[in-house]
Amino acid sequence: QQQVRQSPQSLTVWEGETAILNCSYEDSTFNYFPWYQQFPGEGPALLISISSVSDKKEDGRFTIFFNKREKKLSLHITDSQPGDSATYFCAASWYGGSGNKLIFGTGTLLSVKP
Template identity: 70%
Template sequence: QQQVKQSPQSLIVQKGGISIINCAYENTAFDYFPWYQQFPGKGPALLIAIRPDVSEKKEGRFTISFNKSAKQFSLHIMDSQPGDSATYFCAASIFGGATNKLIFGTGTLLAVQP
């Protein structure tokens, strides 16, 4: 019940295309759903996050779509650029409290071809 399933494992997109990464969770107590971006040799960094009181959140070219009834959420990267090539992780946690225990998905390696 603590798992977060992520797909696809890898993704190749042409420059200017749309990248879509999907995640699903089981634990209905989760109420915080961030996406992290990791470049080689670096630590993960927060890209965008959503709480379940909204179905969509957009920040620039990045959008999270959230479907509470299906227990699924996805990341859409519009107008994908070569600089977006990185590993993307979805995560989930129970928000608030003394600690934020993020349960990460298995990661998606995105390659944007010029």
């Protein structure tokens, strides 16, 4: 019920290409979806996020597309750079009440080849 799934598990693209990372969820009460970027040996860092009232969020080369009806999101990284090589986690949360619940997906390991 509260699972967040990501695909693919790993992805390799060439420098300059667009990387597409997918995420889906089951619980329709989720209303906030942050994406985290994690480099080896470091803590995850917030990359970009979207609320359920929007269907698109853009920040530079990073864009989230959100389909509420299908409970799916995707993160598009345009003009991928070798420095983008990292693990990306999609997460789902709900806010507005007491307690804090953030469910992380299984992650996508992105490798960008020069």
